[in-house]
Amino acid sequence: MKRKALTILSFITIAVWLSGCATTGPAKPVPYRLTQQGTVIWEDEFEFLPPPPNWKLLRVEEEGGDINFGFIRDDPGGFPSMTSFAYDEEPFGCSAQFEGREREFFKRFLFNAIVQFQELERKKVQVVGAEGLALTVEGKDPVKKEKVRARVVFGKRGDRIVGFYITQWRPIDGTYDLSAFDVFDKFVASFKFLKKSFYETL
Amino acid sequence: MEGHQRNLYLYDRFNARVLGVSRDDTITLKYFAKSLDLTFPLLSNVTGFLGFYFHCQPDGKPIFSRRTVVIDKTGTIRYVRDGSPDFKDILLFLKKLNQEGGKS
Numbered sequence: 001m002k003r004k005a006l007t008i009l010s011f012i013t014i015a016v017w018l019s020g021c022a023t024t025g026p027a028k029p030v031p032y033r034l035t036q037q038g039t040v041i042w043e044d045e046f047e048f049l050p051p052p053p054n055w056k057l058l059r060v061e062e063e064g065g066d067i068n069f070g071f072i073r074d075d076p077g078g079f080p081s082m083t084s085f086a087y088d089e090e091p092f093g094c095s096a097q098f099e100g101r102e103r104e105f106f107k108r109f110l111f112n113a114i115v116q117f118q119e120l121e122r123k124k125v126q127v128v129g130a131e132g133l134a135l136t137v138e139g140k141d142p143v144k145k146e147k148v149r150a151r152v153v154f155g156k157r158g159d160r161i162v163g164f165y166i167t168q169w170r171p172i173d174g175t176y177d178l179s180a181f182d183v184f185d186k187f188v189a190s191f192k193f194l195k196k197s198f199y200e201t202l
Numbered sequence: 203m204e205g206h207q208r209n210l211y212l213y214d215r216f217n218a219r220v221l222g223v224s225r226d227d228t229i230t231l232k233y234f235a236k237s238l239d240l241t242f243p244l245l246s247n248v249t250g251f252l253g254f255y256f257h258c259q260p261d262g263k264p265i266f267s268r269r270t271v272v273i274d275k276t277g278t279i280r281y282v283r284d285g286s287p288d289f290k291d292i293l294l295f296l297k298k299l300n301q302e303g304g305k306s
Contacts, residue, residue, distance in 0.1 A: 100239075
């Protein structure tokens with residue numbers, strides 16, 4: 001009788017243990033959903049055309065809850081060949097005017113890389129339904145023998161400036177893949193705000 | 203600090219003013235403010251007594267730990283948070299405080 005009770009107890013223990021293994025908790029919901037039109041709706045706040053599948057999602061958790069996400073891909077050619085682009089709710093700087101923000105932004109953009117940027121192109125663009133400013137720059141690091149080409153687009157959301165930027169790193173003698181910039185431009189051109197920002201609701 | 207600078211127009215809306223306090227000397231703060239284009243006051247408190255007063259002076263360290271304090275116009279401390287400022291939380295608090303009767 002005692003042996004039978006022990007056997008039953010063992011089964012119960014194993015069953016409880018296995019059920020514990022099966023309980024992994026609720027999966028963390030992804031912050032986006034796809035629409036039938038092929039766009040992505042991000043946290044019911046933004047809608048945009050995503051890049052092709054070889055781009056991986058890149059999300060930066062910002063203190064204070066500001067939204068900052070983007071996409072990254074490894075490029076052929078070895079380190080540092082890669083391209084990434086992002087939407088940033090709070091780009092570096094404080095000014096609510098494009099020219100002032102540009103000056104502030106480039107004091108700190110890719111600050112760790114210590115590159116001097118040369119402006120390749122500057123133009124006014126339409127972004128998120130209003131006039132914005134797009135700058136294409138290139139920076140070189142002769143010590144590390146690396147270079148970077150970047151495009152920064154400033155737009156307005158309410159009273160505040162938001163930013164989009166793409167950076168493409170290459171060895172100093174490498175060749176840029178400008179098709180990635182086309183992907184970025186499509187992303188920016190498709191970007192829409194689906195609701196007011198936190199700051200607009202205050 | 204940059205976040206506070208971005209939010210100055212909202213602080214104005216809620217009748218609030220912001221200032222920073224640090225143990226750095228005035229020359230260092232001047233360059234810090236210039237580098238970040240800050241226009242609000244930064245106070246130099248080299249002796250650190252404000253850190254003791256607000257309980258953000260770690261023992262044996264020459265700097266303050268980060269703390270956000272909101273004081274209403276009667277001089278009452280209404281909000282204290284440690285660490286990097288949560289700007290959205292601060293703005294919501296200031297909005298509420300302003301709605302209470304413009305005490306911020």
